[in-house]
Amino acid sequence: MAEAAPLLEVRGLARRFGGLRAVRGLDLDVQAGTIVALIGPNGAGKTTSFAMIAGFVRPDAGSVRFAGRDITGWVPERIAHAGIVRTFQITQPFAGLSVAENIRIGAFLRTRAPAAAMEQARALGSELGLAALLDRPAAALTVAGRKRLELARALAAGPRLLLLDEVMAGLTPTEVNDTVALVRGVRDRGVTILLTEHVMQAVMALADRIHVLAEGALIATGPPRQIAADPRVVEAYLGAGAAARLADG
């Protein structure tokens, strides 16, 4: 049997903002059941790429295929129904709702009954360490709490492909370790993951494959060990202060 077609196939994806070419021709495959990382210095175009895949930003060129279907130009809610759920780098809680109600909005994607959806939401929230905060308003959460809520809400929606945009930014080293274990657990349950992260040790620990973006263009693709040794990557990163970031851990 031939190798299975990738779950996600991105071809020639491009987008400009005025004179700025934020993403210029991104090619990227994500095989089902794997964790793929999209990394690169600040402003490289990672969030814009995620936003195009999830339908929030319309690409100027290129295509996105998911599970054999061309989803280019679909609206976000339709893409979510198809099985791709994204998180937001700048967290976007439903501020006036409780933490449990936030997560339940995700659960409502696959579960129509309010009580059952709430039960799922509370169970998932507790699993992600939000048990004590479930009845608090989401607006009261700390940065770490909000990151966790983003993850919980997305997971509650039962995605086939999860797009994680810097869910570890601003977390303490312990929290990063917890989240790495959590993401691995999610993958083990059969969810495919595409993530972007500046916390390198997390990327190295998690990714099966890494794509490196700089100034909107893909400069390297490969397994973690190969990427870490790639002089083009080191160069792109050194300019952007990657050494300091690695030291901070």
Added chain:
Amino acid sequence: MTGAAARTRALALALAVLTLLPFASHSQFFVNLAMLTAISAALGQAWNIAGGFGGLTSFGHAAFFGLGAYADAILQTRYGLNPWLGLPAAAAFGGGAGWLIGTATFRAGLRGSYFALVTLAFAQAFGVLANSLDITGGGSGILVALHPGAGRFQFTDRRAGYALAVALLALATLAAWRLSVGRFGAHLLAVRENEDAARALGVPAVRVKSAALALSGALTALGGVLYVQSYLYIDPGIAFSAERSVEMLLVAMIGGAGTVLGPLLGALVVHAIADTTRSLITTPGVAPMLYGVVLLLIIGLLPGGVVRIAAVRGDG
């Protein structure tokens, strides 16, 4: 949380008892006052479904009220339909208009104050149309012939009018309560709180908002029918007045927008203040000013509405 739930239930019970009181009264004056308050509460609740739960702050809900009123008046005077049929017809017109206005404006990405202006413009435009068309009787409006009797949907006993107002209030409050417990209502709140986050989780934002506006418009249009059947007259000024749009919004905001019981409390408070200032102060112009000041104070001091005094749950 259980304390708040118990307080919510107590408040709901108190309000239910209060609605029953006028049935025992023989004072036409008192019953009339109660009817006006109940209509305000029902219209405020209808506004609340879009404006409170959905955050769709409309400044032109009179558009739906007027559509309902004219649908009812025209169908019976020009087409000889039984006025009871005005109810489903008005609901269809109000709901249809809400759906169309919603889809058009939300697809165009209009939100917040832009949406408020669009609704205001619709109410104004409908007023202009009603003033100039033949079928609406132009500026002189439509007079419905007096035919007292339940079969013709006309009642001489004011208590019957009050009962109909309470029925509409109950219907609108039932709808609001369903929103507070169901999936559609949760989607509506999610879109209100953060549209992008909601869409990322599969919530069809435009459809959800349009449906809420349709439901709100249908209920508001039913209020227009009750008006025509009580006063047997409608004209463009009454149907599409800015005052009515503002009152609907005020009742919901003063009571507590986005809560199930808020508009009921809001109608009580707004009517109490309006009637008290009017009867206490006879110098012309001062009463409305005082009324405005008191309402501003409430909005300033109680941003969540008077329902917060009872410390009920957010969804109470």
